[in-house]
Amino acid sequence: MNELTQAIETQPKWSWIEGGIAVPQGFRAVGVKAKIKNPDKYDVALVYSEVPAQAAGVFTRNKVKAHPLILTKKHLENGIAQAMVANSGNANACVGKPGDEAAWAMATTTAQALGIKAEDVLVASTGVIGVEMPVEQVLKGIEQASLEVSQEADLQQSRQAAHQAALAIMTTDLMVKEVSCEFVTEQGVIRLGAMAKGSGMIHPNMGTMLGFITTDADIPSADLQVLLTNAVEDSFNMVTVDGDTSTNDMVLVLANGQAGIQLGPDDWAKFQEMFFAVCKKLAQEIARDGEGASKFLEVKVQGTHTLADARLIAKSICGSSLVKTAVFGEDANWGRILAAAGYSGADFNPDRVDIFLGHVLVAKEGQGVNFSEEEAKEVLSQKNISIRVVLQEGEAQATAWGCDLTHEYVTINGSYRT
The missing domain is CATH 3.60.70.12 (L-amino peptidase D-ALA esterase/amidase)
Incomplete structure (x- = not known):
């Protein structure tokens, strides 16, 4: 040999x-x-x-x-x-x-x-x-x-x-x-x-x-x-x-x-x-390595009709300033996630959406559930944050990546030219 x-x-x-x-x-x-x-x-x-x-x-x-x-x-x-x-x-x-x-x-x-x-x-x-x-x-x-x-x-x-x-x-x-x-x-x-x-x-x-x-x-x-x-x-x-x-x-x-x-x-x-x-x-x-970032954010969207819809939702959530600031503040504000999906331009039924922060289910079928704030806080305190959005409509899925939005980002970009 x-x-x-x-x-x-x-x-x-x-x-x-x-x-x-x-x-x-x-x-x-x-x-x-x-x-x-x-x-x-x-x-x-x-x-x-x-x-x-x-x-x-x-x-x-x-x-x-x-x-x-x-x-x-x-x-x-x-x-x-x-x-x-x-x-x-x-x-x-x-x-x-x-x-x-x-x-x-x-x-x-x-x-x-x-x-x-x-x-x-x-x-x-x-x-x-x-x-x-x-x-x-x-x-x-x-x-x-x-x-x-x-x-x-x-x-x-x-x-x-x-x-x-x-x-x-x-x-x-x-x-x-x-x-x-x-x-x-x-x-x-x-x-x-x-x-x-x-x-x-x-x-x-x-x-x-x-x-x-x-x-x-x-x-x-x-x-x-x-x-x-x-x-x-x-x-x-x-x-x-x-x-x-x-x-x-x-x-x-x-x-x-x-x-x-x-x-x-x-x-x-x-x-x-x-x-x-x-x-x-x-x-x-x-x-x-996002400017001023303290956390890495991964958004997985599963179960859409089309790949295009999955990409739209993932990118919209990952790019939402309100989602990014909630991640920075370690606030399990799942409503911002659903709202960002809603204005993404994707076609989906909001009443068939489940949302997970890490392993913690925070919303089911478009509504909040009784979850542990302490568990969610523990997930959001990590350096790597995973948000998973599951729709019950198809087999397509997509993943987007981003980071939190911090005070340091404003500092860096407030004086970039000078």
């Missing part, structure tokens, strides 16, 4: 591994300090594929779109990309022609430094809206990042550089969001790496959120686009922190095929499972 066969028989088809965005074969990543806003912060990230890769992206539904997002959508039209460059500290949004020029300069500088086409560079920015980008600093940062990403590095150095890239895209985030995993097939190993940022201005349809995913699998761009779109619907678009949708949100994925493996139907199904798990894990980490 060879090592690969033994690995297949003794390991799950896919598993989480150490590393980050540069774990897949043929990818490198680095973060540098360009002093865009804070001189001590990593603020320019570069992800580079040694060969042109199949590419896909999803973007904010906000009608106001940042300059780099508009450029990146254009560059993705042919489904090919070789690098992703991003900065924090400035959103490069709503500044007119200088914004378009800055986004293009980021692409061309990256391309020239790496010896690739400018059209194969995807650009992202995050930070304050309406302030012109300090282009000279950003471009110097890109040049430094391009130099570093072109140098050979051992495994430890490569992982550290990738970690710095994850640091570089953070704004008000308090925790780094990076994951990686691998999938053992009969032909060999396929790896997937990802990083994201997001803490505030997060709402379904994406919001102040950036996500970057890499894989060495061989996947045509059209299939990659469908995979990403479907994954985002059940992950990033099911997160809400504060009800705001930003101008810069995007999730991008590159598949460079360097594993040299063609995915058959069974392997493709397993790969999709891994891909969805990565997106959900990052989405949950964004919710946990």
Whole structure:
């Protein structure tokens, strides 16, 4: 029995591994300090594929779109990309022609430094809206990042550089969001790496959120686009922190095929499972890291007629300011939960709704029951809060993630620009 066969028989088809965005074969990543806003912060990230890769992206539904997002959508039209460059500290949004020029300069500088086409560079920015980008600093940062990403590095150095890239895209985030995993097939190993940022201005349809995913699998761009779109619907678009949708949100994925493996139907199904798990894990980490958050909130809705209805109800409850403040105050105010379901736009009968806080049934068939306030208080005192809403109407279900709404959220966002 060879090592690969033994690995297949003794390991799950896919598993989480150490590393980050540069774990897949043929990818490198680095973060540098360009002093865009804070001189001590990593603020320019570069992800580079040694060969042109199949590419896909999803973007904010906000009608106001940042300059780099508009450029990146254009560059993705042919489904090919070789690098992703991003900065924090400035959103490069709503500044007119200088914004378009800055986004293009980021692409061309990256391309020239790496010896690739400018059209194969995807650009992202995050930070304050309406302030012109300090282009000279950003471009110097890109040049430094391009130099570093072109140098050979051992495994430890490569992982550290990738970690710095994850640091570089953070704004008000308090925790780094990076994951990686691998999938053992009969032909060999396929790896997937990802990083994201997001803490505030997060709402379904994406919001102040950036996500970057890499894989060495061989996947045509059209299939990659469908995979990403479907994954985002059940992950990033099911997160809400504060009800705001930003101008810069995007999730991008590159598949460079360097594993040299063609995915058959069974392997493709397993790969999709891994891909969805990565997106959900990052989405949950964004919710946990909500600005000023003290509690992580998961809302499960079960028994609706349609998946669309389940999603609407879950997102509405998770995004309700009154529900979020009740969670913060550890108040078992189930009426707010039912009310949020009621204005969600979903079709359901309020008289057939059961509501659970953790394991505690607080409402049955749309009415309150005699429950223990002490038990409910104990549930709400935990860091991880689960709300389950059960309707007796169908088989569809959906889950949304968010956090409580605290005094600290107001403090952070009251002085974000200054």
